[in-house]
Structures are given as C-alpha cells and as structure tokens.
Amino acid sequence: MEEQNCYCKHSKLISSAILALGLTLGGFFPGYYYYHAKRDANTVTVKGLAEMDVKADLAVWEIKYVVTGNNVVEAQQEVDDQADIIEKFLLKNGIAAEEINLGRLETTDLMANPYRTNNDSNVRFILNRTIVVKSENVDTIADVLNKSGELVSKGIIFSQDYGFPVSYLFTRLNEIKPQMLADATDNARQAAKEFAKNSGSKVGAIKHASQGVFSILPGEQTMSASESQQINKKVRVVSTVEYWLK
Numbered sequence: 001m002e003e004q005n006c007y008c009k010h011s012k013l014i015s016s017a018i019l020a021l022g023l024t025l026g027g028f029f030p031g032y033y034y035y036h037a038k039r040d041a042n043t044v045t046v047k048g049l050a051e052m053d054v055k056a057d058l059a060v061w062e063i064k065y066v067v068t069g070n071n072v073v074e075a076q077q078e079v080d081d082q083a084d085i086i087e088k089f090l091l092k093n094g095i096a097a098e099e100i101n102l103g104r105l106e107t108t109d110l111m112a113n114p115y116r117t118n119n120d121s122n123v124r125f126i127l128n129r130t131i132v133v134k135s136e137n138v139d140t141i142a143d144v145l146n147k148s149g150e151l152v153s154k155g156i157i158f159s160q161d162y163g164f165p166v167s168y169l170f171t172r173l174n175e176i177k178p179q180m181l182a183d184a185t186d187n188a189r190q191a192a193k194e195f196a197k198n199s200g201s202k203v204g205a206i207k208h209a210s211q212g213v214f215s216i217l218p219g220e221q222t223m224s225a226s227e228s229q230q231i232n233k234k235v236r237v238v239s240t241v242e243y244w245l246k
Contacts, residue, residue, distance in 0.1 A: 083131065210241075
C-alpha cells in the first residue's frame with residue numbers, strides 16, 4: 001500500500017513537471033515570435049537619388065540624300081557622283097575615312113506603282129542612299145553638321161525624312177554604374193538617418209535593396225528636348241533601400 005502511494009506521488013510529480021514545462025514553452029514561443037515580429041517591423045524604406053553629368057562618346061550621323069530621273073543608269077551615276085562630293089566634304093572637315101560608311105542604294109520605280117495617277121510627276125525613278133558616319137569625336141561631328149549647308153549648295157538634296165540626322169550616344173554606362181549605385185545608397189542612408197533621428201532610432205544594416213533603372217536624360221531638359229540630340233547628358237538612378245532600425 002505504501003509502495004502504491006509512493007508510485008502515485010511520483011506520477012503526479014512527473015505530470016506536474018510536464019504541465020509546467022508545457023506552460024513555460026507555451027509562454028516562450030508566442031513571446032519569441034512576437035519579439036521577432038516586432039523586431040522585423042522596425043524598418044524604414046527610403047529612396048536614394050544619384051545623378052551624374054556625362055558627355056556623349058559616340059556620334060552616328062545618317063546622311064540621307066535622294067536623286068530623281070527618268071533614266072535609271074544616269075540617276076545611279078548621279079548618286080555615285082554625289083557620294084564622292086559628300087565624302088570629300090567630310091574628309092575636308094576632319095572626319096576620318098574609316099568613320100565613313102556607304103549604305104546600300106534604294107531604287108523606286110514609280111511606273112511600277114499600280115496606284116499611280118495621271119497627275120503624278122513625270123519623273124519615273126527615285127534613288128535614295130544613306131552615308132553613315134560613326135565617330136567618337138562628337139564635337140567634330142557637331143561642327144561639321146553645322147556646315148552641311150554647303151552640300152545643298154553643291155546640289156545635294158536631302159531626303160524628306162532627314163529630320164535631325166545625328167544621334168549622340170553615351171556608351172559607357174557600365175563604367176559609372178558602381179559609383180552611382182554607391183552614391184544612391186549613401187543618399188538613401190542619409191534619408192534613413194533623418195527619419196531615425198525624428199523617431200528616436202538608429203539606422204542599422206540594409207535589409208533589402210533594389211537598384212532601380214538607370215535613365216539617360218538630356219543635359220538641357222526642355223519641353224522639346226531629346227536626349228539623343230544633345231551631346232551633354234545626365235544619368236540618373238533611384239535606388240530603393242530598406243534599413244533595419246534599432
């Protein structure tokens with residue numbers, strides 16, 4: 001009987017211990033996850049801006065000109081003669097021969113158009129050719145472009161879709177990306193510090209960061225500004241950074 005009572009007491013002690021452990025764990029885990037949930041909520045998300053002024057390092061100039069006539073052989077010879085005139089003009093003004101590329105000849109026969117009317121021009125053939133100039137000397141290209149009126153005085157007729165014929169390109173974006181990302185992150189951290197100062201916190205490590213998209217903008221940003229028409233440009237990136245607060 002005495003042995004049975006001892007066994008019962010021992011069983012009750014084990015049950016009590018298990019119950020106590022369960023209550024302890026039951027209190028610990030909700031508290032643990034609550035702590036982490038609160039800790040995880042202590043973050044701030046800010047945006048960092050970085051801008052850099054750059055200069056185009058490549059110019060692409062498409063010189064499109066047109067010749068018309070009723071004799072296709074004579075018209076083609078005129079196209080070749082005018083190509084020589086244009087090339088001599090470019091060479092005289094400091095553009096290297098290897099920077100000049102002769103494009104293919106395009107020929108349109110108006111008589112082959114089934115929709116032509118009797119009111120159409122008597123000219124039968126329209127020949128178009130494009131001479132492409134690619135140069136890293138963007139200032140030289142800009143200077144020669146301003147002198148291209150000389151070609152008109154020599155009988156060169158530019159195509160109707162000539163528009164603004166030069167595209168100024170910046171091709172070294174990858175070279176400046178690391179520095180710009182560092183600047184954008186620093187800018188974001190300054191914004192986070194200002195937020196933390198007002199909230200009585202301190203900025204910790206980065207939780208998550210998104211670099212954003214690099215944009216190349218015209219240096220002079222007006223209503224009609226086109227980035228490709230300007231030698232001087234502005235590169236911009238906006239990074240989104242989430243910091244821990246402590």
